[in-house]
Amino acid sequence: MNPVEKAARDSNVEKCVQCGKCTAGCPSGRQSRLRTRTLVQMAYQGQDVTGLPELWDCTTCYNCAERCPKGVNTVDAIILLRNLAVQKGNFPRIHLSAIENLYNTGNGFPLSPEVAQIRAIIGLKKEPYDVSTAPEELEKVKKILDITGFLELVRGGTT
Amino acid sequence: MKLSLFPGCIAKNMYASIEKSTRFVFDKLGVELVDHRYTCCPAPGVFRGYDIDTWLALGGRNLAEAEKDGLNVLTICNGCYGSLHGSNHILQENPEKREEINEVLEQVGKRYNGGVEVLHFADVLSTMHETILEQKELDLGLRLAVHYGCHYLRPSEHHESLNVENPHIVEDILELVGCEPVDFKNKLSCCGAGGGVWSGDEEVALSVLEEKLAFMSEGNPDAILNICPFCHLQFDQGQKKLQKFNIPVLHLNQVLGMAFGERPKKLAIHTHLVSTREIEKKVKGLKKKG
Numbered sequence A: 001m002n003p004v005e006k007a008a009r010d011s012n013v014e015k016c017v018q019c020g021k022c023t024a025g026c027p028s029g030r031q032s033r034l035r036t037r038t039l040v041q042m043a044y045q046g047q048d049v050t051g052l053p054e055l056w057d058c059t060t061c062y063n064c065a066e067r068c069p070k071g072v073n074t075v076d077a078i079i080l081l082r083n084l085a086v087q088k089g090n091f092p093r094i095h096l097s098a099i100e101n102l103y104n105t106g107n108g109f110p111l112s113p114e115v116a117q118i119r120a121i122i123g124l125k126k127e128p129y130d131v132s133t134a135p136e137e138l139e140k141v142k143k144i145l146d147i148t149g150f151l152e153l154v155r156g157g158t159t
Numbered sequence B: 001m002k003l004s005l006f007p008g009c010i011a012k013n014m015y016a017s018i019e020k021s022t023r024f025v026f027d028k029l030g031v032e033l034v035d036h037r038y039t040c041c042p043a044p045g046v047f048r049g050y051d052i053d054t055w056l057a058l059g060g061r062n063l064a065e066a067e068k069d070g071l072n073v074l075t076i077c078n079g080c081y082g083s084l085h086g087s088n089h090i091l092q093e094n095p096e097k098r099e100e101i102n103e104v105l106e107q108v109g110k111r112y113n114g115g116v117e118v119l120h121f122a123d124v125l126s127t128m129h130e131t132i133l134e135q136k137e138l139d140l141g142l143r144l145a146v147h148y149g150c151h152y153l154r155p156s157e158h159h160e161s162l163n164v165e166n167p168h169i170v171e172d173i174l175e176l177v178g179c180e181p182v183d184f185k186n187k188l189s190c191c192g193a194g195g196g197v198w199s200g201d202e203e204v205a206l207s208v209l210e211e212k213l214a215f216m217s218e219g220n221p222d223a224i225l226n227i228c229p230f231c232h233l234q235f236d237q238g239q240k241k242l243q244k245f246n247i248p249v250l251h252l253n254q255v256l257g258m259a260f261g262e263r264p265k266k267l268a269i270h271t272h273l274v275s276t277r278e279i280e281k282k283v284k285g286l287k288k289k290g
Ligand code: SF4
Pocket: A015, A016, A017, A018, A019, A020, A021, A022, A023, A036, A037, A040, A064, A067, A068, A069, A070, A071, A072, A074
């Protein structure tokens, strides 16, 4: 079983009857190349879909999974396929800054000096009480990310 | 009641007005909010999409912080709710996975035993109607287009108490403070920002948003009402990017804050991109009860 077939099986993809309800209710598909039904079919056939850019156009709204009459976990499938794409180094680099932010501050969106100012003016702690202001805890977060190999994973690859 | 506040990156670092309003409102309601050293939830679209195990490990670390103090977690963002509720579900239901994640957490002296409940603030508010009425000082009289947002409603199997086909829990709260919900087509649809699309494919994110805004604007609401800072950001920044529409955007806690008598300026709703002046004017002109 190749990894795509495994991801497909873990998400019940074999139960799909190709009714197309997922595609019909997909808000992203109306604006992008994402075709959920086709993606499910290709994954079921074990085709390597990890290189398809539209894999990253799913907003994870769960409309498809809710509407599927057969209980296919379409969103789980898409997330698993994204994980595989990342392992192959085949993913949009545009998210790397959010990932670096996570590693360096613990937050996907870090605090800007402007918002720090607003926080102080409206009576919030200027520096939020989180890991970004607690060096010892931040080190632990970095260690967790080092153990799971997250940075190595996203810094690898070629595309 | 005492809960651990999980403010989330956006309310904390971008729309501080939402964090401010949350603290004001829950203080009025007599709920004590405790702070913990949290990280990003981490975001379910980007980070889970990159590596499920990393997402679970950081989610588990966050949950472990609250568990140490025996507290449940209060989220004020659908993304945080979806992410933490989702990782909690896996860590509670799947002991093998939990042990695997705990092997990582134990290397930094932490452990999660599955003892925390992740709450969405709208669900908590829905149990406090009487206290909300007691604290209300103003009937705001605002006409609001309610946006629920995907990760509050779905996956529905994770949210059994909710009528996901036709939810009215937010409308019920708004009616307590004299606001009128304005219906629109495809009300429960996506704002277009989730799944990493907001940062990954702006064109798609904005087209989904534009369709939604067109339906919302038909009813001519005073503002768009949301229960998620990420949807909030998408509506507020998105209208500027589209250079179209001009509908103020309000998080439910901002509305309650004003209804509980706090001045809009003190809640800093004027720090939004889409002007909130009309809202501020309207609220200023109202008479407090008593
Ligand atoms: S809705 Fe379900 S059964 Fe129908 S095509 Fe999509 S995945 Fe297959």
